[in-house]
Amino acid sequence: MAEILNAHGSQNDIFVTALTPGDFASETDLRAFVRSLCDRNGPFGGDGVYFYDADRIVPEAWFFNPDGSAAEFCGNGMRCLGRVILDRRGAETAEIRSGARDYRVRRGATTPEGVRQVRLEHPAVDFAPKYPGVPVVAGRSPAVQARLPELDPALAFTAVTIPNPHLVALIDKYVESDLVAMGERVAARRETFPAGANLSVLLPLAPDEVFVRTFERGAGLTASCGSGMAAARAVYSRIGRADPERDVLIRNAGGMATASLLVHRGRWFPVLEGNATFVYRADVDPAVLARGNHPPIPSGAATGAASEPAAREPYPDEIRAYSALDEALSRVRTTPRRSASSSTAAPASTANCQPTLSARASRTAAPKIAPMAAGPAPSRNACAARFVRNALKYRPPPSTKANDGENATTAARSPPGSPAAA
Numbered sequence: 001m002a003e004i005l006n007a008h009g010s011q012n013d014i015f016v017t018a019l020t021p022g023d024f025a026s027e028t029d030l031r032a033f034v035r036s037l038c039d040r041n042g043p044f045g046g047d048g049v050y051f052y053d054a055d056r057i058v059p060e061a062w063f064f065n066p067d068g069s070a071a072e073f074c075g076n077g078m079r080c081l082g083r084v085i086l087d088r089r090g091a092e093t094a095e096i097r098s099g100a101r102d103y104r105v106r107r108g109a110t111t112p113e114g115v116r117q118v119r120l121e122h123p124a125v126d127f128a129p130k131y132p133g134v135p136v137v138a139g140r141s142p143a144v145q146a147r148l149p150e151l152d153p154a155l156a157f158t159a160v161t162i163p164n165p166h167l168v169a170l171i172d173k174y175v176e177s178d179l180v181a182m183g184e185r186v187a188a189r190r191e192t193f194p195a196g197a198n199l200s201v202l203l204p205l206a207p208d209e210v211f212v213r214t215f216e217r218g219a220g221l222t223a224s225c226g227s228g229m230a231a232a233r234a235v236y237s238r239i240g241r242a243d244p245e246r247d248v249l250i251r252n253a254g255g256m257a258t259a260s261l262l263v264h265r266g267r268w269f270p271v272l273e274g275n276a277t278f279v280y281r282a283d284v285d286p287a288v289l290a291r292g293n294h295p296p297i298p299s300g301a302a303t304g305a306a307s308e309p310a311a312r313e314p315y316p317d318e319i320r321a322y323s324a325l326d327e328a329l330s331r332v333r334t335t336p337r338r339s340a341s342s343s344t345a346a347p348a349s350t351a352n353c354q355p356t357l358s359a360r361a362s363r364t365a366a367p368k369i370a371p372m373a374a375g376p377a378p379s380r381n382a383c384a385a386r387f388v389r390n391a392l393k394y395r396p397p398p399s400t401k402a403n404d405g406e407n408a409t410t411a412a413r414s415p416p417g418s419p420a421a422a
Contacts (some may be wrong), residue, residue, distance in 0.1 A: 059096050
């Protein structure tokens, strides 16, 4: 049996487990385990798995997307894994190796609601990338504000690695169906995009506030993407919209985080601070999951729990802390804004919008959930309420130690509907 921890950063839910790829009989079994664990029609469901070995001086980690493919790292997942390592070692900072690079994690501020945060320092970004041996865009390196009509005839895209490969486009209006369509084109056209890049759109809301949404390779559209936020922050400065070292509030469908760029010897190192919330733990048999078999549901299980594992043990204090912060932030309503191209944002009618999760004032109010061309997005309040109901359905045994609270994400309210860029 092996223990799995389900945690989330900006509602990007990641499994963390003290297994290594070498613990599986074959690569086929490893990938089958990942797919089964992340299958949302199964007993668990998530956006990826972080395996780790903490016995080394510098812990080593391996990240896998929900489709079973490997990735260099996951930004939101690294915050969750980082908190696990920091808690295990009783440390304030730690180095973790994921892929071929080391990442530094530090304890961040805890919000008044009890939501805990982690600060993640990335390797330097590269705007002239050759992602192991190939550029992000074939025949185009660097690609800065480049026209890629095969994706969209009107938008300009910038390629960057951190080290995951990313394409970022500045937009004036967010249309989810357009993002999905472009992301699927990237995935399908390996002759043009040999690295299978993550695709993000970046919508300015104010000089120090943006909305970012990412179509992730190997996962599709998720609530948030940590490396996507870091890539978008780097592009925001690369195209001259913000000084590198300025803190920029990044909103997304899962919440928000704060990002800046550490400048060292002419290179930019993204720094992302956001939540790392523990949701539940469970014991699983990796071999059983790798075969696609799900644990049996005990007789008498509550209606709707047919896909829930009986051994799930939630962290109720953290769940409530996250829900409390989410609810508090959801009370902030959008106020009229000037066009995103304007240098000054409209004043807010409230002082409750937070530029960081631990702060309590901002010059602008938070946007509501981004408008969707294919229909309205589900309410974050409804999602949070369902999240709390499902997580608390299983009462943890007395031995379960739920920490005081974990980071939460702030309500990502929709960007304003300004004129479309495409």
